[in-house]
Amino acid sequence: MKKDEVFTTSDGRKIPLNYDFYDYAKDVIGLPKGVSQDFELAASNTTGGADAMDYEKAKVLGSSKARLSNAAYAARWSPTYLFKTLLEGAGIHQSFKTMLDIGCGYALQPRMIKALGITEHCTAIDLYDRASMIDEDYLRRQHGRMRWYGLIDKLQERIIRKPFEKMSNLERAILYKINTPRRSMRTPRGYLSSREIFRTPLKQKAHLDELIIGNVYDVDRRFELITAFSSAEWFKMDELFAKVSDMLEDGGVFYLFVANYWHAGTAGRIFGHFPFLTQRLSKEDFKRYLEQYFPDQTEAWEKAYEFFDPTHPTLHDYVDCATKHGMYPISQFSPVAGSGFSHKYAVTTRGWLEMEPHAVESALADIRKTRPDIRYSDLLPLTHHVLFRKVSPDRKATKADFAKLKGPFHDFHYRPTNPVMKKLRSLAIKLNSGK
Numbered sequence: 001m002k003k004d005e006v007f008t009t010s011d012g013r014k015i016p017l018n019y020d021f022y023d024y025a026k027d028v029i030g031l032p033k034g035v036s037q038d039f040e041l042a043a044s045n046t047t048g049g050a051d052a053m054d055y056e057k058a059k060v061l062g063s064s065k066a067r068l069s070n071a072a073y074a075a076r077w078s079p080t081y082l083f084k085t086l087l088e089g090a091g092i093h094q095s096f097k098t099m100l101d102i103g104c105g106y107a108l109q110p111r112m113i114k115a116l117g118i119t120e121h122c123t124a125i126d127l128y129d130r131a132s133m134i135d136e137d138y139l140r141r142q143h144g145r146m147r148w149y150g151l152i153d154k155l156q157e158r159i160i161r162k163p164f165e166k167m168s169n170l171e172r173a174i175l176y177k178i179n180t181p182r183r184s185m186r187t188p189r190g191y192l193s194s195r196e197i198f199r200t201p202l203k204q205k206a207h208l209d210e211l212i213i214g215n216v217y218d219v220d221r222r223f224e225l226i227t228a229f230s231s232a233e234w235f236k237m238d239e240l241f242a243k244v245s246d247m248l249e250d251g252g253v254f255y256l257f258v259a260n261y262w263h264a265g266t267a268g269r270i271f272g273h274f275p276f277l278t279q280r281l282s283k284e285d286f287k288r289y290l291e292q293y294f295p296d297q298t299e300a301w302e303k304a305y306e307f308f309d310p311t312h313p314t315l316h317d318y319v320d321c322a323t324k325h326g327m328y329p330i331s332q333f334s335p336v337a338g339s340g341f342s343h344k345y346a347v348t349t350r351g352w353l354e355m356e357p358h359a360v361e362s363a364l365a366d367i368r369k370t371r372p373d374i375r376y377s378d379l380l381p382l383t384h385h386v387l388f389r390k391v392s393p394d395r396k397a398t399k400a401d402f403a404k405l406k407g408p409f410h411d412f413h414y415r416p417t418n419p420v421m422k423k424l425r426s427l428a429i430k431l432n433s434g435k
């Protein structure tokens with residue numbers, strides 16, 4: 001039977017079908033076997049709101065696992081380390097008194113944040129319990145193993161400089177089969193952290209002080225730090241940000257780590273015969289496309305499509321929405337894939353730009369028919385990482401604010417009388433001036 005060459009949208013656009021891409025993506029990602037229970041039971045955008053969720057049914061998603069694999073630990077350590085560097089880069093070194101992690105899953109990140117001394121008290125919330133059985137003593141041992149990854153990282157850095165043909169099979173295995181916390185951020189996110197990621201110690205036990213099993217909209221308390229690691233996708237941005245702002249103390253910090261809906265492949269691992277599949281088709285056309293080409297996957301992929309915030313925010317939308325709720329960005333990072341390949345999405349936007357820029361250009365033209373605000377820069381990042389500070393919109397800067405901003409060091413002069421210190425001072429001046 002002759003294969004279709006194009007998919008025709010209801011407004012008459014003809015999108016070419018790329019079977020080479022389809023075969024490749026199917027091989028890399030694989031077709032879903034059924035509807036993921038997470039999307040079906042615990043995603044409020046799929047169930048029609050957090051109140052419409054069946055909490056009894058959602059209990060099946062709970063877990064009594066005490067120990068996760070080292071790879072699973074490393075996969076949570078790398079975003080926590082990134083969060084730590086963003087905080088420090090933003091000049092935030094003091095520890096918070098209270099924190100809440102929204103949609104915590106196994107609650108490893110909040111435990112790590114506590115163990116790093118970033119917060120004194122740590123609360124986490126999820127609709128179902130995957131977190132309470134985690135063996136916290138084991139986490140410390142597991143953290144120690146990050147050092148082993150550091151040794152492997154050094155080997156990987158040497159091997160990667162060789163052409164593939166010159167590598168031994170052992171070298172290939174070391175390079176491609178071991179996902180250290182540093183590599184797991186570099187390849188998909190193009191972010192190469194410092195090697196400190198392997199050596200950063202935990203200052204105390206990775207202990208979760210409080211786990212709330214329930215709906216975040218029912219929480220009626222305030223926190224100094226609120227984090228959402230890969231969970232904002234599961235909410236409606238405006239509702240979530242309004243709630244976060246309500247729960248945040250004045251001057252408090254909200255950390256948003258969210259997948260970029262507009263990247264060539266979407267969270268939910270949906271793929272088809274062309275890039276930007278979900279982004280460039282209306283919901284009706286997407287359904288028709290699935291029924292035509294993926295009758296066995298239609299139900300699963302419709303749910304995966306729906307779990308994401310239906311307003312499909314860009315970074316600008318997240319920032320605008322947060323400011324509407326009195327939370328202002330103080331640090332942001334939207335990394336672009338470190339390669340054209342992705343295990344999750346098969347081909348990244350960067351990959352398409354390097355292999356076939358026209359595929360991105362025509363997708364963008366399609367997208368702009370319903371979302372004229374979208375630009376190339378919106379399509380590139382895989383994730384967004386933003387720190388927001390809550391400030392009352394009516395606040396006026398005072399004289400004391402400016403003095404605090406300048407800090408005491410501007411008016412501070414070091415004039416030692418001790419001869420040794422005098423010598424050290426002049427050496428330091430020489431070092432600084434280079435003379």
Ligand SMILES: C[S@@+](CC[C@H](N)C(=O)[O-])C[C@H]1O[C@@H](n2cnc3c(N)ncnc32)[C@H](O)[C@@H]1O
Nearest residue numbers: 042050103104105126127215216229230231234
């Ligand atoms: C992708 S998981 C994030 C897992 C975790 N943060 C991690 O990085 O391993 C998103 C989580 O958000 C939770 N969630 C969704 N709606 C929620 C709500 N209204 N209140 C609390 N948690 C919610 C889901 O149950 C799910 O576990």
